[in-house]
Structures are given as structure tokens and as C-alpha cells.
Amino acid sequence: MKRFFTSWVFAACCAAMLGSCSDDKYDDSAIRQEIENIKSEIAAMKTQISSLKTLVEALDRHKFITDCTQQSDGSYTVKFSDGTWISIRDGKDGSDGKDGADAPAIGIARNGDGVYCWTLGGTFILDDRGAAIPVAGRDGADGEDGATPTINGDGYWEIGGKPILDADGKPIKAVGRDGKDGKDGKDGKDGDSFFEKVEQNEDEVIFTLANGETIVIPKAKEVNFFFDRTSLTLKYGMTERVAVTQKGVESFAVTKPDGWRVSLAENTLTVTAPAKENVFAERNGEISVVAIGATATIVAKLRVTVTDEILDGAGAGSSRWETWN
DSSP: OTTTTHHHHHHHHHHHHHHTTSSSOOOOHHHHHHHHHHHHHHHHHHHHHHHHHHHHHHHHTTOOEEEEEEOTTSOEEEEETTSOEEEEOOSTTOTTOOOOTTSOOEEEEEOTTSOEEEEETTEEOBOTTSOBOBSSSGGGOTTOOOOOEEEOTTSBEEETTEEOBOTTSOBOBSSOSSOGGGOOOSSOTTOOTTEEEEEEOSSEEEEEETTSOEEEEEBOOOOEEEESOSEEEEETTBEEEEEEEEESEEEEEEEOOTTOEEEEETTEEEEEOOOTTOTTSOSEEEEEEEEEESSOEEEEEEEEEEESSOOOSTTSOOSOBOOOO
8 A cells, every 4th residue: 555655654744753852752543543544444345345245146146045144243144055155244323434525335226228337435446347236147157257446555446457447437436535524423434435224034134225125045955855754665556645745845856666556746745556467566665855945855755666575664665545447
């Protein structure tokens, strides 16, 4: 941040020279603290930008939120279905902690095609072709990330390695000149200017940005499917009903041995063994149910065998017979 801190260093040197003419030693702690505050502010903004980009990518790539927990310091830890996670703070108690008046805020907004694009001071940041720069992949293309605003070593905004310029063609600072208009709120020193609030219910998490835009990401729903037994032995032509426990299943597919009849309705799997006269039927095999949910796919298997032997004992099958037509 060589040029960025030039004015601070110059001021400190002048103050030190004036102080050397008096009996009191000059105290530069205030300047040093201000410099540290600026460094912290820049680091926080970089983190906010990264979190915002991750949220938009999660939305575009149809990820789910597996956990959203508010920590003791007021921040939210958000975990996604692909294993990634972010930590953000909302701005409920930080409304007085915005950037200085001389520093336009980075944000996002939907363009005419409904794609989230980067903005600076409420105006779209444009690429060399004059098009708004998307937060995620251009036109939603997987694997093609949009350029991301960042802060260079001198404290100015840049994107794609190029400085972001104002209407006069001058680089734009990432923080206010003196920061006086950007002091932290009493209770909101950690509030993120990007996020106004975070809300959640049983189905989704709603992120409201400072400009009123909302990003809504669904929560991952639990998916379960299993039988109450692992194997089943039936006499020829016998029908047995197997209890099923399932949750969050949206669709399913069933495979079975040749000659067997299988149907799944609600929480019951109905299995009918083949007739003895059916020489093409398989005498044993496996019934498989592929249960598909929003966030997971589960395969449940049931081993089946048909026999002439007298059956008894739990799980051997019922005495109900069904005649094949």
C-alpha cells in the first residue's frame, strides 16, 4: 500500500518533527491505530466480496444449504451441500459502519437478463465490451467464473487486474479519504455493509443485501429410504408386504428378478413370488429401489428367494397366496 499510506506517513513525520521541538514526546498512536483500522476495513471488504460471490455461485449452481448457524459474536456460518462454507455478518447493528463518503460501495444487482452483476456506487461495472460483469460464470456457464472486484496494494478498486475508474477516468479508492463518515456503529463495528440481514425458515435461508436485493437459497432436506428387513423368502405365488421407511423421496425406480412382481405405494413394498410353473422366472435375486431426493440418492436392496419348503419363523413370509392369471 505504498501510495495509499503516503499521506499518513508524511503527516506522522511532520508531527514527529514538531514534537521534537518540545519537551513532550510525540504520541503517534492515533495515526497508527487509524492505519490499522483501514487495513482491517480492507480485509473485511475482501472477505465480504468473497462471501457474496460464493452465495451467488451457490444460487446459480443449485446448491443447498446444509447448515446456517449464528455464532456468539453475531456472525453466521453457512455450509453448503458441496462442502464449502462462508462466514458473514449482517448489518442489523452496523448501519453506522458504512464506508467513508468518498468510497463508493461494491455491491450486486440483477441486469436486464436477471443475472447478478457487480456494481460500484449503484452503477454496473462494465468490461472492455461495455457489458456488465457477472458475479458468477458469464451467462451461467459452469466453470467460467466472472471477474471479481478486489483491492490492490495501493488501496484502490480493481477488477480483472485493471483499475476501476470513475467518470473522470481516475482510480477509485476502496475506503473513504478520512473515514470520518465511515466510523463503526457503537453496536455494529463488525457489521457487513453488504448484508442487511439474514433470515431462515424450515425450507430456505434469505440473505437481504444493503441495496434491498435478496438471495434465497433452499436448505438441504434429509433423504432416507430403507426396508424393515434385508431378505425375504416366499413360497411360489406367495405375496408379502414389506414395511418401508422413507423421507424426502421425490421419485424412485424399482428393479427386480425376472418373474417377480413388485410394487411400491407409500410406505409399503408389495412383493409376489413367481408361480412354480413359470420356468423362466428367477428363483432368487435382489429387489433394488433407487430413491431420489433433492439432495441425495439412496439405493435400498432386498434379497429374495422362492422355495417349496414349509416356511415358519419371523420374516419368512405370510400365508397369503396369490394366483397368477
